[in-house]
Amino acid sequence: MPDPSPSAARAGFPVSRQVLADHVYEALLEWLMDGRLEPGAAVSIDGMARELDVSPTPVREALARLEHTGMVRRVALKGYRVAPVFTREDFAELMEARLSIEPVNARLACSRMTDEGLGALKQAVEDLKTAPRGGTFAEYRSYLEADERFHQLIAAQANNQFLLAAYNTLGGQIQRFRLFGGVGITDAEQAIAEHQAVLDAMIKGDPEKAAAMMVDHVEKVRGRAMADAPAD
Amino acid sequence: MPDPSPSAARAGFPVSRQVLADHVYEALLEWLMDGRLEPGAAVSIDGMARELDVSPTPVREALARLEHTGMVRRVALKGYRVAPVFTREDFAELMEARLSIEPVNARLACSRMTDEGLGALKQAVEDLKTAPRGGTFAEYRSYLEADERFHQLIAAQANNQFLLAAYNTLGGQIQRFRLFGGVGITDAEQAIAEHQAVLDAMIKGDPEKAAAMMVDHVEKVRGRAMADAPAD
DNA sequence: ACGCCCACGTTCCTATAGGATTTGTGCCAT
DNA sequence: ATGGCACAAATCCTATAGGAACGTGGGCGT
Numbered sequence: 008m009p010d011p012s013p014s015a016a017r018a019g020f021p022v023s024r025q026v027l028a029d030h031v032y033e034a035l036l037e038w039l040m041d042g043r044l045e046p047g048a049a050v051s052i053d054g055m056a057r058e059l060d061v062s063p064t065p066v067r068e069a070l071a072r073l074e075h076t077g078m079v080r081r082v083a084l085k086g087y088r089v090a091p092v093f094t095r096e097d098f099a100e101l102m103e104a105r106l107s108i109e110p111v112n113a114r115l116a117c118s119r120m121t122d123e124g125l126g127a128l129k130q131a132v133e134d135l136k137t138a139p140r141g142g143t144f145a146e147y148r149s150y151l152e153a154d155e156r157f158h159q160l161i162a163a164q165a166n167n168q169f170l171l172a173a174y175n176t177l178g179g180q181i182q183r184f185r186l187f188g189g190v191g192i193t194d195a196e197q198a199i200a201e202h203q204a205v206l207d208a209m210i211k212g213d214p215e216k217a218a219a220m221m222v223d224h225v226e227k228v229r230g231r232a233m234a235d236a237p238a239d
Numbered sequence: 240m241p242d243p244s245p246s247a248a249r250a251g252f253p254v255s256r257q258v259l260a261d262h263v264y265e266a267l268l269e270w271l272m273d274g275r276l277e278p279g280a281a282v283s284i285d286g287m288a289r290e291l292d293v294s295p296t297p298v299r300e301a302l303a304r305l306e307h308t309g310m311v312r313r314v315a316l317k318g319y320r321v322a323p324v325f326t327r328e329d330f331a332e333l334m335e336a337r338l339s340i341e342p343v344n345a346r347l348a349c350s351r352m353t354d355e356g357l358g359a360l361k362q363a364v365e366d367l368k369t370a371p372r373g374g375t376f377a378e379y380r381s382y383l384e385a386d387e388r389f390h391q392l393i394a395a396q397a398n399n400q401f402l403l404a405a406y407n408t409l410g411g412q413i414q415r416f417r418l419f420g421g422v423g424i425t426d427a428e429q430a431i432a433e434h435q436a437v438l439d440a441m442i443k444g445d446p447e448k449a450a451a452m453m454v455d456h457v458e459k460v461r462g463r464a465m466a467d468a469p470a471d
Numbered sequence: 472a473c474g475c476c477c478a479c480g481t482t483c484c485t486a487t488a489g490g491a492t493t494t495g496t497g498c499c500a501t
Numbered sequence: 502a503t504g505g506c507a508c509a510a511a512t513c514c515t516a517t518a519g520g521a522a523c524g525t526g527g528g529c530g531t
Contacts, residue, residue: 063517068303085522101401104399284514315514
């Protein structure tokens, strides 16, 4: 596939070039996060290869990488499927896991916060406040993105590669649940206030308060979601 | 590759057949855990394919899956390498992460413990006590295996798929550190006593005690390792 | 009509081929 | 001796081909 304008050429420094499998990975990840690939849907290797106009080999590699995120599941000789919709139990487990990890991240992040990190966090909360919150997905996509970014930033500021990796695994699931949990954005005002409370504690430099506010936030998210979607 | 006696035939129910990539994955994982592949060593796709007598395709898929475990790292167009030796900072981060996750697992596992789980835990501690602890790797391999199994069982008994996944990511790193951390098994008696303390709390059905004992154990592991290997 | 069987298409899986890239080596000029 | 260049080998990456398994739909027999 002779690329007429290799990006390596214009930059001069390729630094970290990408291969096809990387592009495929990102495309699939985006489609999963977008909801373009619905839970339970088959993800055919050959089909995706045709869709993306590449050979099946890079698709296979990308899917192998995606499997660990829990967003697609593989059955030998049968192929990949998008992970099924969260059950009530799955959701409860996810929140339990968040409650074990995110407060720790918040405490550490508060202790180790950099100026850049704090700025980015403020920006994320600001984006949450200003993001449109319409009824269609396109309209609250940026809201979800800012929400995820806030938590991701805290995990990154905790400055621990293993905790960050652990959070990232959860993060993908959280995002997927936000999409398919059924409930729209009905709790934005409260959620924003809770995020603000975490941020305030960070600004004050009070790690314990930050952790406590994070516990509070996650517990309230759980409470609202469990109340909103009682059926299952 | 016409298998003259397909295992599917004798069992009647294949249930879950394996493909080459699965075998390659397990072989590589074993070699990594064994120390047969040393930190920093290159893991050539073509080379491994020759070694295992398969084509590069399944090797590529297995390595893609392995990358997320953190045991191998990939650089585009340059290939895979075994993750480098732990630095002191890496180790500190790993222990910090364990301290966030394992006590939670212990608390939950204690609440949700099954009879089978408790039996398996007792067995693991028993194996720890009886395992040979010679100087060569082969001689303390079963000791390491029992140690890892103990923690893995607790994570499994916590009955939370996300926490289990989070622990498993750490577990591989812990095992790798045990191999290449430099220190042999110099603290077996103390470590066994700490494991026993966790187990006792589980038997008593005291979740808080179990969590506390786990904190104690991990902190002491950290202390001993940091004291044993001051150079870096 | 209902059930069985076979042909067909789809998909997964593995091997192989070849282009692109990196790395190592030896030579040459400074 | 050191730095740069060219060439060669190893390696990665992608595409393609073909075998095997699975699912599907139509045709045939009862």
